[in-house]
Amino acid sequence: MNVKEQIKEYIASQPESKQKDMQDLHKAILKINPKAKLWFLDGKNGAGKVVSNPNIGYGLQTMKMAGGKTREFYQIGLSGNTSGISVYIMGIEDNTYLTKTYGKKLGKASVTGYCIKFKALKDIDPGVLEEAVRFGFENSK
Numbered sequence: 001m002n003v004k005e006q007i008k009e010y011i012a013s014q015p016e017s018k019q020k021d022m023q024d025l026h027k028a029i030l031k032i033n034p035k036a037k038l039w040f041l042d043g044k045n046g047a048g049k050v051v052s053n054p055n056i057g058y059g060l061q062t063m064k065m066a067g068g069k070t071r072e073f074y075q076i077g078l079s080g081n082t083s084g085i086s087v088y089i090m091g092i093e094d095n096t097y098l099t100k101t102y103g104k105k106l107g108k109a110s111v112t113g114y115c116i117k118f119k120a121l122k123d124i125d126p127g128v129l130e131e132a133v134r135f136g137f138e139n140s141k
Contacts, residue, residue, distance in 0.1 A: 014080045037074070038056070053079045053081050089132055093139075108123035
């Protein structure tokens with residue numbers, strides 16, 4: 001199964017209440033960056049153990065790991081979670097930037113150093129989320 005098929009299947013596997021929001025977000029992120037590399041991580045480690053929620057990734061950056069090694073990874077991530085949806089803005093130098101810049105403007109969302117979490121799209125300002133995603137594509141390390 002290719003990445004596009006994995007993404008389609010993952011979105012379809014979400015509870016009905018999340019499917020439309022995740023599909024809309026997927027389309028919106030691709031509209032912002034139509035040439036973004038697509039990723040799908042199933043949430044399992046090399047041994048097949050579930051270590052995180054599955055997530056969709058967009059874009060490409062080289063991240064520095066502990067010990068000086070580097071690894072390719074996505075810039076923007078999208079994931080369903082037990083309480084809603086998470087959008088990850090990866091590779092931002094200042095881990096307070098998202099909270100300071102978008103936290104109060106987003107609406108009913110929890111914002112941390114790299115994650116914007118909300119229950120449903122109707123609870124947030126989609127224009128502000130789009131602004132954060134654009135920032136992520138333009139400013140990841």
